[in-house]
Amino acid sequence: MFCAVPVLLAATACGSGVGTASVDPKDVGPAKGSITWYAINFGPEGLPQKLIDAFEKKHPDISVKYQPAPNNTDTMRATLTTEITGGSGSIDVFNGDVIWPAQFGAAHLAMPLDEHLPDDFWDRYTDQRARVTEHEGNHVAAPLYSDQGFMYYRKDLLAKHDIDVPETWEELRDAAERLQDGGDVRYGYVAQWANYEGLTVNFTEMSAAAGGRSVTKGEHDAAIDSPENRRVLEFMRGMITDGVAPSANTSFQEPQSLQTFVEGDAAFHRNWSHGLAEADNPDTSSVVGKVGVTEMPTFEGEKGPGKGALGGWNLMVNPHSEAIGAVLAFIEWMTGNEAQRILAENGVLPTVTDVLDDEELHEKNPVLALAADSELVTRPADTPRYPQVSNGIFTNVNGALAGSTTPVTALRSASDDIQRALEHNAL
Amino acid sequence: MSDTPPEGVPRAEQPSDGDDGHTVAYGRGKRERAAKGRPSAKGAATASGPPPRKRNRVPRFGRVERTVLERRFARLGWGFATPALFVVLAVTLFPIAYSVAMSLSHVEVSAGGFHLSGFTGEHYGLLLRSGRWWHALIFTVLYTIGTVLAELILGTIIALVLERLGGPGRGWMMALLLLPWAMITVVSAQLWAYMYNGVYGVLTSVSEGITGHPVQFLGTRFPAIISMAVADVWKTTPFVAIIVLAGLMMLPDDVNEAAKVDGAGAWTAFWKVRLPLLRPALTIAVLFRILQAFGIFDLPFVLTGGGPGDATESMALLGWHVMFTNLDFGPGAAVAASTALLVLVGCLLFLRAFRARVADEETTA
Numbered sequence: 001m002f003c004a005v006p007v008l009l010a011a012t013a014c015g016s017g018v019g020t021a022s023v024d025p026k027d028v029g030p031a032k033g034s035i036t037w038y039a040i041n042f043g044p045e046g047l048p049q050k051l052i053d054a055f056e057k058k059h060p061d062i063s064v065k066y067q068p069a070p071n072n073t074d075t076m077r078a079t080l081t082t083e084i085t086g087g088s089g090s091i092d093v094f095n096g097d098v099i100w101p102a103q104f105g106a107a108h109l110a111m112p113l114d115e116h117l118p119d120d121f122w123d124r125y126t127d128q129r130a131r132v133t134e135h136e137g138n139h140v141a142a143p144l145y146s147d148q149g150f151m152y153y154r155k156d157l158l159a160k161h162d163i164d165v166p167e168t169w170e171e172l173r174d175a176a177e178r179l180q181d182g183g184d185v186r187y188g189y190v191a192q193w194a195n196y197e198g199l200t201v202n203f204t205e206m207s208a209a210a211g212g213r214s215v216t217k218g219e220h221d222a223a224i225d226s227p228e229n230r231r232v233l234e235f236m237r238g239m240i241t242d243g244v245a246p247s248a249n250t251s252f253q254e255p256q257s258l259q260t261f262v263e264g265d266a267a268f269h270r271n272w273s274h275g276l277a278e279a280d281n282p283d284t285s286s287v288v289g290k291v292g293v294t295e296m297p298t299f300e301g302e303k304g305p306g307k308g309a310l311g312g313w314n315l316m317v318n319p320h321s322e323a324i325g326a327v328l329a330f331i332e333w334m335t336g337n338e339a340q341r342i343l344a345e346n347g348v349l350p351t352v353t354d355v356l357d358d359e360e361l362h363e364k365n366p367v368l369a370l371a372a373d374s375e376l377v378t379r380p381a382d383t384p385r386y387p388q389v390s391n392g393i394f395t396n397v398n399g400a401l402a403g404s405t406t407p408v409t410a411l412r413s414a415s416d417d418i419q420r421a422l423e424h425n426a427l
Numbered sequence: 428m429s430d431t432p433p434e435g436v437p438r439a440e441q442p443s444d445g446d447d448g449h450t451v452a453y454g455r456g457k458r459e460r461a462a463k464g465r466p467s468a469k470g471a472a473t474a475s476g477p478p479p480r481k482r483n484r485v486p487r488f489g490r491v492e493r494t495v496l497e498r499r500f501a502r503l504g505w506g507f508a509t510p511a512l513f514v515v516l517a518v519t520l521f522p523i524a525y526s527v528a529m530s531l532s533h534v535e536v537s538a539g540g541f542h543l544s545g546f547t548g549e550h551y552g553l554l555l556r557s558g559r560w561w562h563a564l565i566f567t568v569l570y571t572i573g574t575v576l577a578e579l580i581l582g583t584i585i586a587l588v589l590e591r592l593g594g595p596g597r598g599w600m601m602a603l604l605l606l607p608w609a610m611i612t613v614v615s616a617q618l619w620a621y622m623y624n625g626v627y628g629v630l631t632s633v634s635e636g637i638t639g640h641p642v643q644f645l646g647t648r649f650p651a652i653i654s655m656a657v658a659d660v661w662k663t664t665p666f667v668a669i670i671v672l673a674g675l676m677m678l679p680d681d682v683n684e685a686a687k688v689d690g691a692g693a694w695t696a697f698w699k700v701r702l703p704l705l706r707p708a709l710t711i712a713v714l715f716r717i718l719q720a721f722g723i724f725d726l727p728f729v730l731t732g733g734g735p736g737d738a739t740e741s742m743a744l745l746g747w748h749v750m751f752t753n754l755d756f757g758p759g760a761a762v763a764a765s766t767a768l769l770v771l772v773g774c775l776l777f778l779r780a781f782r783a784r785v786a787d788e789e790t791t792a
Contacts, residue, residue: 195734248625
């Protein structure tokens with residue numbers, strides 16, 4: 001076997017891949033031709049095609065083909081990785097998760113955009129939104145649509161018991177217990193505490209509310225083993241032991257927590273921006289018109305309100321695309337006011353500040369109004385090691401929530417895992 | 428093969444037309460081995476017809492006394508097999524060799540594809556230092572042993588029942604039993620996920636009815652492992668049952684009758700006579716199951732995602748995570764290669780142990 005290795009090495013060195021690493025501005029090519037856009041379906045049925053139709057009307061020389069991606073972020077990443085590292089240019093532009101830029105930039109799976117887009121392109125976004133698309137000082141993605149965590153609550157039940165909308169986690173827990181004791185609802189709080197990326201999101205939100213973080217600024221050291229995070233994790237575990245959150249919460253991802261909430265079995269529910277529309281959908285929900293939405297709570301003694309986690313998807317460019325000119329026109333239009341308004345009118349949060357702050361749109365969409373003046377917390381994703389960092393967070397936190405370890409041990413072990421990941425010394 | 432001689436006309440060795448580099452290599456190896464086994468090859472080659480006297484033939488592959496004609500046919504066979512061998516080389520050996528190469532070198536991912544450079548044991552070092560890999564290894568080994576044992580016992584029992592059943596009833600029962608096996612794992616795993624669902628799952632509410640509080644099947648470590656094993660056993664026991672049943676049908680009735688005539692009870696007859704005779708079928712079943720169970724991916728991927736914590740993270744799932752979530756191709760390939768190596772060693776050990784026992788019995792018999 002060993003003697004075969006050098007032969008294989010030689011074969012792969014010259015045999016794999018076509019095309020060049022990046023494209024010089026002058027090689028961009030004309031803004032015409034046909035391009036393929038690979039994305040997980042978002043918004044109401046047919047929204048991507050609706051956007052394409054509007055784009056093609058403005059750019060008759062460009063035709064865009066929408067290719068739906070598997071509805072699972074990790075599966076989509078795996079598909080993109082095999083396609084792009086294999087040198088395929090069949091996908092020209094794709095939607096990428098907000099946590100991908102550093103990793104995709106480091107692995108050359110996304111084309112750096114700064115040499116192609118004017119500097120003032122980024123003025124359309126908030127600083128935070130533009131910054132999370134950078135890898136080593138170069139933007140490798142353009143924010144397409146936004147998302148963030150919100151707290152959904154049963155306004156009918158709060159009104160019935162004359163309880164104010166809680167602003168802190170402690171108030172939320174007490175309110176939930178009162179509603180449970182009153183027999184109005186089975187569970188107090190449901191969220192995404194399963195063993196996956198969503199738990200990192202949930203933990204990051206609660207940690208930020210308590211003034212904690214998982215990685216130091218600059219992303220060089222683990223900071224998760226702190227008194228603030230101990231408070232958070234003990235509080236989360238307490239919600240389960242007190243019966244406020246079902247013990248099944250530790251195996252809930254978005255669909256399970258949403259189902260529990262829209263069946264009318266939970267008083268409070270953390271989810272992304274589509275939570276309200278889902279709760280008001282008479283086909284699947286039994287709590288239509290009974291749900292309110294507010295910002296994430298903070299912790300007692302901390303400045304409020306809490307911050308939702310920054311989510312959403314960016315547009316990224318396949319370095320092997322042979323129609324970069326057309327792709328750049330597509331990005332310019334999709335992040336322009338016309339497309340972003342279409343998003344907002346269809347219940348998807350826009351990333352462009354002009355549209356996000358449009359008061360006319362706020363009147364029709366309370367979630368958008370809420371998003372416009374809320375602050376967001378980012379996951380520590382500005383390192384290519386982020387998947388391992390996140391794994392260190394969610395496996396240990398999940399273990400503590402399920403009661404396999406204590407919060408103290410879990411945070412210490414999470415800290416070790418994160419540190420090893422940041423030092424390139426972890427699987 | 429235009430120069431094929433008329434049948435029965437022996438000719439001296441010569442390379443056939445269809446040979447290219449690879450078949451020559453194969454053919455040469457064959458020839459040398461054949462020549463080694465038979466020093467008087469030249470003499471036999473010139474003789475016509477079958478060899479004058481039959482010596483004690485050793486019935487082992489490659490050592491058989493062969494006429495020139497037989498040798499020619501063998502060569503022709505290799506010639507015809509060449510295209511298929513190429514396909515095998517391309518679709519099995521190359522990817523395996525490539526991933527081994529990847530696991531042993533620095534992998535640079537760039538827009539131009541993978542670049543492997545240098546030789547390093549660093550990826551394997553990372554595995555050995557990683558608690559996650561050790562955990563996945565221990566989990567996978569124990570899970571394989573546990574599920575395969577359970578499936579073997581249950582499958583054998585089911586096969587015995589089916590054998591006794593006979594008639595059209597057996598056909599129906601077999602069809603029914605094969606349903607879980609026929610179902611795609613991703614689908615059956617999703618169905619189990621619904622049943623195990625912590626709030627609305629059927630099994631959760633059944634457990635609440637019995638014990639008074641709902642059991643969280645997937646929420647904590649050991650229940651999650653057991654729940655996953657149950658789903659696996661449910662799905663693959665029919666496979667074992669079918670293979671064992673086929674083995675049972677092949678057994679001659681007279682041994683069983685002879686045992687009964689000799690006064691053996693049903694239990695003794697099964698344990699001492701039929702089970703040893705069933706061993707080849709059991710070996711096949713166990714080998715297939717070890718290979719599958721050791722590489723299990725789809726069930727934990729859908730059912731638990733490897734959780735809670737890393738409780739149900741199998742080697743294959745770990746490899747996938749490292750490769751496609753972390754985009755660490757070198758270490759990912761090392762996980763894959765280590766998995767393949769371990770399962771290979773495991774199967775060889777199993778086969779060797781099994782062969783040794785058969786040989787023991789043959790010599791003592």
